Amino acid sequence: MGHFSVSVVGKDRPGIVAEVSRILFEQGCNIEDSTCTILSGQFAMILVVSHPAIASVTDLSPAFDEVRSQMRLIVTVHVLKDEEVIHEKSFLGNPHIISVYGADRPGIVYNVTRELARRKVNITDLNTQVVGTKERPVYVMVLEVDIPEGTDMKELEKEFERIRKELSVSITVRPIETLEL
């Protein structure tokens, strides 16, 4: 069995998912995981698919040539090693939401994520958006992160306090408290 990641990017329009999934279906691929979004009018989708026989990119990728030319989609196919395909993701730390907002300026994402990376905090979801008016754009970033056990939260908070002052942004960190029912 071969596993592949398939990424699709192109100007958003109805029918992209239908065409991509038709090709996968006709090739005999099973969609194991997928996500998609629209970013500034660009449709972006990433899928992890498996095939009982096909194991190389050159046997799968040409099937997308028709949507590459007809729908002007950028379709990229990569082989995944079996050990890279993890169905039961397990992040061992504590899930938190970090929300950051302030006047739009360069460096907000970098300054915050650099401090997270230094502490081996894993970003499990990230959304950024510019809201507000043209005259007063406000940058909003919401991160879902996995904070390793034993992380010095006070020290991280001190670092965030520095960023708040330097970039005039608001940063809030709160644990995700899920009620397991």
Added chain:
Amino acid sequence: MAILPILKFPDPLLKEKSTPVDGVTPELSRVIDDMLDTMHASAGGVGISAPQVGVLKRIVAVDVSGHKRGGQEENHGLTVLLNPEILAKGGRQIVREGCMSIPAYTANIERAKWVLVDALDRNGKQVILESVGFEAVAIQHEVDHLDGILFLDRVTSVKTDLFRRKKYR
């Protein structure tokens, strides 16, 4: 005493309405014990309903006393409720809920902040229970199971309320 398998959506039993308990029998007590074992075996599990283990009877159990936030709020500890009826409810709160029957997702669901519940305890004695906060959420979630309602039925927006679980338990 046994840990039972949890039915997972789309198992059709999860969409069924459960029938009231009539009388506490040794059989029923065994079902309750098994439900509690199953709830305790699930990491962080603070609630369970009989239909989740394939028994279409109106039985729920909750225990938020060990939960990080729920345990700090007013709560009744381990509570078994037979034929629970929510008599009154009030207020609003949004809590991130996970469900053993929908293991891949969590969701932000709006629930009442406090509930007044009429039920029988596990000995068949009538109890009137007033519950607030996380425990009230747990009760509402489990009572929903008795009517075949899953949190997926209460999500108002897939985009903003439903989350793919980053950490499987």
